[in-house]
Amino acid sequence: QPFLGIESSCDETAAALLDGNGRILAEAVFSQTESHARFGGVVPEIAARAHLGRLPPLVRGVLREAGVEPRDLAGVAATAGPGLIGGLVVGATFAKGLALGAGIPFLGINHLEAHALTARLPGLFPEPPAFPYLLLLLSGGHCQCVAVHGLGRYERLGTTLDDAVGEAFDKSAKLMGLPWPGGPHLERLAAEGDARAVSLPRPMLGREGCDFSFSGLKTAVAQAVSRGHRHADIAAAFQASVAAVLADRARRAHSMLPGATALVVAGGVAANRAVRAALEAATPLRLLAPPVRLCTDNAVMVAWAGLERFRAGQRDAVALAPRPRWPMAELQPPAG
Numbered sequence: 378q379p380f381l382g383i384e385s386s387c388d389e390t391a392a393a394l395l396d397g398n399g400r401i402l403a404e405a406v407f408s409q410t411e412s413h414a415r416f417g418g419v420v421p422e423i424a425a426r427a428h429l430g431r432l433p434p435l436v437r438g439v440l441r442e443a444g445v446e447p448r449d450l451a452g453v454a455a456t457a458g459p460g461l462i463g464g465l466v467v468g469a470t471f472a473k474g475l476a477l478g479a480g481i482p483f484l485g486i487n488h489l490e491a492h493a494l495t496a497r498l499p500g501l502f503p504e505p506p507a508f509p510y511l512l513l514l515l516s517g518g519h520c521q522c523v524a525v526h527g528l529g530r531y532e533r534l535g536t537t538l539d540d541a542v543g544e545a546f547d548k549s550a551k552l553m554g555l556p557w558p559g560g561p562h563l564e565r566l567a568a569e570g571d572a573r574a575v576s577l578p579r580p581m582l583g584r585e586g587c588d589f590s591f592s593g594l595k596t597a598v599a600q601a602v603s604r605g606h607r608h609a610d611i612a613a614a615f616q617a618s619v620a621a622v623l624a625d626r627a628r629r630a631h632s633m634l635p636g637a638t639a640l641v642v643a644g645g646v647a648a649n650r651a652v653r654a655a656l657e658a659a660t661p662l663r664l665l666a667p668p669v670r671l672c673t674d675n676a677v678m679v680a681w682a683g684l685e686r687f688r689a690g691q692r693d694a695v696a697l698a699p700r701p702r703w704p705m706a707e708l709q710p711p712a713g
């Protein structure tokens with residue numbers, strides 16, 4: 378029986394339909410990037426309104442594409458946090474309404490858990506990672522290293538002390554006059570530069586544990602820009618610094634979880650080729666990088682996390698309130 382997932386925690390409105398085995402039947406994402414670009418970041422009010430307008434047609438679209446009626450669904454899962462409260466309320470309320478109207482179960486899913494479980498999606502990799510595995514979550518809003526011990530069993534090994542890594546890409550790109558979001562632009566610019574032409578710090582390199590820090594690197598980029606270095610060289614040096622730091626943190630993480638079966642990456646920064654190459658070389662672990670559309674915010678991952686929990690017996694009350702802050706470590710295995 379098909380299972381529906383809904384994502385609306387940040388600036389992507391998304392819906393996806395899986396079959397009972399977790400195979401993708403239909404998926405759709407509406408990215409609001411254009412609406413926010415001229416403000417240089419996500420504007421919560423604009424995001425909430427866009428979710429409200431876009432979500433109903435997106436859900437209708439994936440249902441129609443798969444020829445599925447709401448009453449045919451095994452259940453519906455929506456992101457219930459962490460994220461921007463307006464979008465969370467829109468997505469969760471829509472899912473609850475659908476659940477009540479069609480007489481099907483509702484599940485509220487943690488967005489970070491959804492990123493963490495994506496690599497287990499059937500058919501994605503020849504062999505899905507077995508527990509425990511390491512997750513590096515590298516997005517615009519999150520920068521964490523997590524030990525994934527099991528469904529609902531997450532241990533945060535490290536997090537950023539200041540900026541998220543995607544945020545560092547975006548802020549540094551902005552200093553070089555690149556459009557928002559700057560990550561992909563910075564990667565393109567870096568390809569034309571010489572990383573050795575500019576010396577930038579590599580924060581936390583060699584430090585105990587698995588924490589990150591990127592604000593000093595961003596400040597150094599600002600100084601390099603004002604000193605008149607070629608932007609392409611700065612971009613290349615910045616990217617090399619980030620890649621080296623992430624590789625170092627991945628090695629630390631592996632030493633903290635020696636029994637890990639794989640290193641899984643998620644978040645938009647996982648699209649960066651220099652980052653991927655550095656992580657590939659950092660540890661002897663198998664690096665599992667889902668396709669970019671499943672690394673950035675999407676509803677397939679929400680549907681899949683929902684389906685894993687649904688199969689384990691979880692059902693949530695429609696009274697469940699979305700949580701703008703919801704650390705992964707607070708999650709529990711499904712009680713079923």
Ligand code: ATP
Nearest residue numbers: 516517518519543558560561644645646649673674
């Ligand atoms: P959240 O943190 O809530 O998951 P988000 O929208 O900030 O949401 P994503 O959509 O996963 O995160 O990723 C967007 C981030 O990834 C942006 O900071 C963007 O610049 C960065 N990014 C995307 N492509 C690349 C790339 N090729 N190189 C570096 N950074 C990239």
Ligand code: MG
Nearest residue numbers: 387388389674
């Ligand atoms: Mg996004």
Ligand code: FE
Nearest residue numbers: 488516673674
């Ligand atoms: Fe995300």
